[in-house]
Amino acid sequence: MASRMFSKGVASLIILSSAATPSFAGGLERGGYNIDQLFDTGPFSFNSGVTYVMPQRKLKNVKDEDTSMTINGGGDLSGRPNYADETENYAVPYAGFRGNVGDIDCLVDYSEPFGAHTNPGVNWAGANDNIETKVTSHNYAGTCSYKFDVGQGQFRLIGGAFYQEIDAFKERQVITIPPVLGTGIGRLDLTGEGWGWRAGVAYEIPEYALRASLVYNSRVKYDNLDGTVDLTQVPAFLDPTNPALGKRTDVFGSADAPDSLELKLQSGIAPDWLAFGSVKWTNWSVLQSIAF
Numbered sequence: 001m002a003s004r005m006f007s008k009g010v011a012s013l014i015i016l017s018s019a020a021t022p023s024f025a026g027g028l029e030r031g032g033y034n035i036d037q038l039f040d041t042g043p044f045s046f047n048s049g050v051t052y053v054m055p056q057r058k059l060k061n062v063k064d065e066d067t068s069m070t071i072n073g074g075g076d077l078s079g080r081p082n083y084a085d086e087t088e089n090y091a092v093p094y095a096g097f098r099g100n101v102g103d104i105d106c107l108v109d110y111s112e113p114f115g116a117h118t119n120p121g122v123n124w125a126g127a128n129d130n131i132e133t134k135v136t137s138h139n140y141a142g143t144c145s146y147k148f149d150v151g152q153g154q155f156r157l158i159g160g161a162f163y164q165e166i167d168a169f170k171e172r173q174v175i176t177i178p179p180v181l182g183t184g185i186g187r188l189d190l191t192g193e194g195w196g197w198r199a200g201v202a203y204e205i206p207e208y209a210l211r212a213s214l215v216y217n218s219r220v221k222y223d224n225l226d227g228t229v230d231l232t233q234v235p236a237f238l239d240p241t242n243p244a245l246g247k248r249t250d251v252f253g254s255a256d257a258p259d260s261l262e263l264k265l266q267s268g269i270a271p272d273w274l275a276f277g278s279v280k281w282t283n284w285s286v287l288q289s290i291a292f
Contacts, residue, residue, distance in 0.1 A: 028135060029282065030115045031092045033217045033260065035143050038107040038158070039204070040098055048095040055087035062125045071239060074128025075176025075184070084120035106144040107160075113139050114166070114257060122185070127173040131185065135168040137257075143198060153205035158213075160198045164220045164257065167191045174234050182233040190227030194220040194257070209268030219286060220257035227251055258283040 037047050060083045067076035096109030114137040122131050143160030167190065174186040200215030229249045236246035260283065266276035 028114045028116050028287070030090070030113065030137075031094060031111045032113050032280075033139075033141075033162075033198070033215075033262075034094070034111065035107060035109075035141075035158070035160075035198075035215065036264075037096045037098050037109065038105055038143055038145055039202070039211065039213075040105075041206075042100070044097070044099045046095075046097050049093070051092040051094075052089065053092065054089045057085075057087040059084045059086050059120060059124070059126070064125045064128065066128070069176070071175055071234070071242070071245075074173045077125045077128055077173065077176065080123055080125045080127065082125050084124035084126070086118050086120045088117040088119045090115065090117055103147050104144060105147070106142065108142050109140075111139045111141070112137050113164075122173065128176075129172060131171040131173060133168075133170045135166065138165040139163075141198075145202070147204075150203070152207070153203055153210070156202040156204070156213075158198070158200040158202060158215060162196050162198070162220075163193070164196060165191075165193045166222065166257075174231065175238065177235070177238075181235050185233050187230040188227060188251075189230070190225055190251075190253075192222035192225040192255070194222045194224075196220040196257070209266065209274055211264075211266050213264045215262055215264075217260045217262075219259040219283070222255045222257065225253045225255060256286045258286050 031051070037045065062082045062084065064077040064080075066074070067078060069075050092112055092115075094109065094111050096107055098105060098107045100106075114135065116133065116135045118130060119132045119134075120126065120130060139162055141160060141162035143158065145156040145158045147154045147156045149155075169187060169189045171185055171187045173184055175184045177184045196218045198215055198217045200213060202211060202213035204211045227250075229244065229251055231245050231249070232247060234245050236242075239245055260280060262278060262280040264276070264278040266274055269275045
């Protein structure tokens with residue numbers, strides 16, 4: 001029942017979050033996976049930094065297409081503003097430590113590969129679809145490579161594993177009611193964790209700063225997603241047949257974070273000049289919605 005009542009919110013938790021990062025396919029990719037530090041020279045290296053992004057996405061000409069006074073419709077919001085500032089600024093941190101022993105290099109790093117944050121608020125015509133949605137991930141990875149001479153350069157075999165945590169919430173206007181009865185706002189919270197692995201190859205000619213790498217990152221299976229749907233602000237008498245109204249209900253489900261394959265190329269073209277590029281495929285088809 002909780003899933004049915006929150007259908008516009010639960011099923012669209014991931015889909016709607018695409019507004020936070022419209023420049024990326026799938027809308028959830030932020031830092032992605034990056035193991036470039038693994039190729040550093042020297043016995044060890046430490047790298048950290050934060051990328052700050054200001055999307056500034058605005059919604060205009062919004063229309064409430066379902067004005068029915070039902071749990072799914074959310075009520076008639078056509079009288080609210082038809083515009084909203086949707087996205088929130090966000091930071092993408094990274095920290096990594098790399099060490100070298102002979103022909104083996106290893107990297108331990110922290111990143112936030114996936115995330116989204118839309119916050120148009122309650123005072124707009126689409127509040128029955130989204131008030132605020134936020135997804136955050138935490139990725140802890142260990143990656144090693146073994147290199148050996150091939151021709152003019154060195155060939156690497158790359159392998160590693162990573163542990164990933166995710167947490168998210170979504171709020172929407174479930175029903176429009178007088179303030180004395182409650183806000184009519186429902187909230188979904190969820191958390192999960194999973195493991196993944198990576199494998200790849202690389203070839204380098206240090207003399208020319210030439211490197212080509214191909215790395216596959218596996219799916220992360222969140223088989224233990226759990227959370228709550230909070231409908232304590234929606235009075236139970238509005239629908240006596242629905243046992244989830246007026247209380248907090250436990251929910252559970254599963255999802256897969258997408259696998260990816262990335263080809264990176266770089267080459268020195270002049271003293272202190274480097275040309276580089278990459279092609280990346282990400283299987284976003286595995287993550288369209290989460291059913292509880």
